[in-house]
Amino acid sequence: MSNNNLIKGSLQTIILKLLEENEKMYGYEITQRVKELTAGEIKITEGALYPALHKLEAEGLLSTEIQQVDNRVRKYYSLTKDGQKEVTSKMSELQGFVENLQRILTPDLKPGFNI
Amino acid sequence: MSNNNLIKGSLQTIILKLLEENEKMYGYEITQRVKELTAGEIKITEGALYPALHKLEAEGLLSTEIQQVDNRVRKYYSLTKDGQKEVTSKMSELQGFVENLQRILTPDLKPGFNI
DNA sequence: ATCATATACCTAAATTTCTTATGTATATAA
């Protein structure tokens, strides 16, 4: 609600990682999963999510599949081969960044801490 | 170099925290400190840093003091009273965000992990 | 001498990423 401006840059990683764990998900499902996993503290807005999904698809990292459920359309996303590689890359990038953040922000930090 | 796009949103926190630890610092010094603390992996660009410093000053969180060193001008920044309070706030906000990120990205995470 | 690099400040245009607002449409519970 208040610190959502910190998401910048990590939304793609969130999407890719959730799809690594779940095989296929649709947009609305992703917003609900994130809300549920963070006890409502992080809310992915649709205005951020859909453009991000479209971009990842355009880059060839995601593929889509339309399904009809109760007369409602769902657009399922799954990782492509390239997408699967990208998850690993984006995850280690994010982990590296968080480690560097720790080095800056916790000056008394010993090497080999757990993240 | 590669993951600098993840800084978005945390630059202010970095600045405030470094100033909490160091009493007073000038802009160039901040860029060098961050580079040194992260083994060159995070480089704060001047185009990001100076506007951020000016904004924090305009918000009353930082105060400035000019010094002459070897015919060169240095602009030292320090925390104001409001700035000192803001460090705590911004730090717990960032920590909360990173914890939520962990909950999303590491589904096997047990409660009470260390950050 | 002069050239590159380091130190030290700054701004502006462009880009990226997000928020906010809006639109469409179906299903369901009040």
Place this chain on the structure above:
DNA sequence: TTATATACATAAGAAATTTAGGTATATGAT
């Protein structure tokens, strides 16, 4: 029939950054 939930989407605006440029002094190397 009205509000809420589900489900997609786009567009205008805001915010934070990158990229690129500018000014100026000090210093080590060619």
